[in-house]
Amino acid sequence: MINPNSDKDFRELIIKAKDGDPRAFSAIYEECFTPIFRYIYLRVKNRTEAEDLTQTVFLKAFQSLPGFREHGRPFLAYLFTIARNAVIDFWRVSKKTAVDDPDEALLVVADPKGDPVSRIDERHAAETVKQTIKNLTPDQQEVLSLKFMGELSYAEISKIIGKSEEAVRQLQCRGLKALRKYLRSADQRGLDAD
Numbered sequence: 001m002i003n004p005n006s007d008k009d010f011r012e013l014i015i016k017a018k019d020g021d022p023r024a025f026s027a028i029y030e031e032c033f034t035p036i037f038r039y040i041y042l043r044v045k046n047r048t049e050a051e052d053l054t055q056t057v058f059l060k061a062f063q064s065l066p067g068f069r070e071h072g073r074p075f076l077a078y079l080f081t082i083a084r085n086a087v088i089d090f091w092r093v094s095k096k097t098a099v100d101d102p103d104e105a106l107l108v109v110a111d112p113k114g115d116p117v118s119r120i121d122e123r124h125a126a127e128t129v130k131q132t133i134k135n136l137t138p139d140q141q142e143v144l145s146l147k148f149m150g151e152l153s154y155a156e157i158s159k160i161i162g163k164s165e166e167a168v169r170q171l172q173c174r175g176l177k178a179l180r181k182y183l184r185s186a187d188q189r190g191l192d193a194d
Contacts (some may be wrong), residue, residue, distance in 0.1 A: 014075055018065050025065070032076055036083050040147050043087040053090060065097045069175045073086045077156040080146060084160055117165055138177030141167055 010031070036057055042048035053103035060082050063180075068078065110174055139161075146157045154165045154172075161168070 010075070011070075014065075014068070015071075018068065025062060028075070032079055033058075035076070038108050038149050039080060039145055040083055040087055042149075043140065044090060049090065053083070053086045057086055060086075073156055073159065076150065077152055077160065080152065080156075081152055081160050119130045130178050135182055136175050136178055137171075140171050140178070143171040144179075147172055 011030075013024045013027050017028055033054065037050060037054045039055070040053045041047065044050050044053065051106045056078060061079055068075070105148060109143075133144075136144070143157060146152050146160060152160070154168045156164045163171075
């Protein structure tokens with residue numbers, strides 16, 4: 001598997017795609033689809049809209065590929081920037097408010113491997129995380145999804161969301177602290193029920 005954040009092979013794919021190789025862009029699409037889709041789905045809370053916006057992101061990336069310059073940040077960060085702008089435009093145009101289902105994206109593009117018991121455990125864990133994420137601020141949700149789902153650095157997230165690296169670190173720290181507090185509370189409630 002190619003690492004879209006730093007792998008030399010991934011950079012070679014970008015060069016080939018810039019030279020017009022459709023198979024290279026297809027490989028980029030396959031490697032980057034899931035993190036971009038999950039990020040968008042977390043923001044728009046609608047599978048159909050997320051699929052459409054994800055396609056828009058890749059279309060814009062393809063159209064702008066000849067002018068793409070790395071400038072010290074990986075292509076995946078570039079895709080997240082396009083995705084973030086697409087989501088902002090989506091909300092601006094639709095003037096909708098988000099529904100209370102922020103982490104179903106973890107399940108929407110799930111890995112079908114594994115035995116049924118493992119999948120049930122994973123589903124239960126994902127449901128717990130989903131409930132936990134509801135307690136975070138939108139900024140904390142965005143930073144955590146970019147950091148852990150997108151595997152981006154603080155510098156990359158900083159550029160994407162327009163906040164300083166220190167602010168990104170603080171948002172991550174506060175978000176993780178809130179997650180730990182909620183999970184401890186949920187565990188305690190589970191033990192009290194037994």
